[in-house]
Amino acid sequence: MDNIYLFLFYCFRFFIKYMPTGLTKSLLSFFAFIAYSLDKKHRHVARVNLDLAFEDKKSEKEKKQIIKDCYKNILYNLSEFVKNQGATKEEILSKVVFKNTEALENAIKTKRKVIVTTAHYGNWELLSLAIAVKFSAVSIVGRDLDSKVMNTILTKNREQFDVEL
Structure with missing residues (x-):
């Protein structure tokens, strides 16, 4: 499994280092949507946590948007992690x-x-x-x-x- 992770990381790193910034951000948002759509387990965990934190103070739509934004945030952070490697x-x-x-x-x-x-x-x-x-x-x-x-x-x-x- 480590080899798969390493391969995916190097592909991601190549993508981040050589794609134009504007295109990168759009594609990261798209990848975040894919991850959100496929990752039922963590989407459910996030939903349970939001229900505990906000009960009915946030609408279903707001909670769904918060979860989607979390997936975007993770991918944006991963892209910055790549950019920070070897940074001055x-x-x-x-x-x-x-x-x-x-x-x-x-x-x-x-x-x-x-x-x-x-x-x-x-x-x-x-x-x-x-x-x-x-x-x-x-x-x-x-x-x-x-x-x-x-x-x-x-x-x-x-x-x-x-x-x-």
């Missing part, structure tokens, strides 16, 4: 804007430890890289992927710029 510090910093950093900068200056908690929200793979580039070395906690070969690729990307996994 300047390229990483050009993708982010930090606001209200005074508390973090003060903690670093006074050699205090900082714990940042986050979830898979926004471009989470970019966050640790950007913090390490702009402020200081970072240690992150994450679980290994089920695929050893894909885990190696993920770890290599995450460990750029003084990020320890």
Whole structure:
């Protein structure tokens, strides 16, 4: 199975690196729709979670759109993950804007430890890289992927710029 994942990843990487950006975004949205349509298991899990979180405060249509947008977000993040492989510090910093950093900068200056908690929200793979580039070395906690070969690729990307996994 690892060989299949690796093949799909390299095809995806080729697609991301050599397709025009406008076309890439449209195709990623199309692939997200295909994944949404075929992935009954995770679509159901997302639906159950939305029902628990929002009960009847969101309509069926709104919940369905949130789930579709989640599939898009995952593919957009995967494409950015590919683009971040081998990126320079300047390229990483050009993708982010930090606001209200005074508390973090003060903690670093006074050699205090900082714990940042986050979830898979926004471009989470970019966050640790950007913090390490702009402020200081970072240690992150994450679980290994089920695929050893894909885990190696993920770890290599995450460990750029003084990020320890």
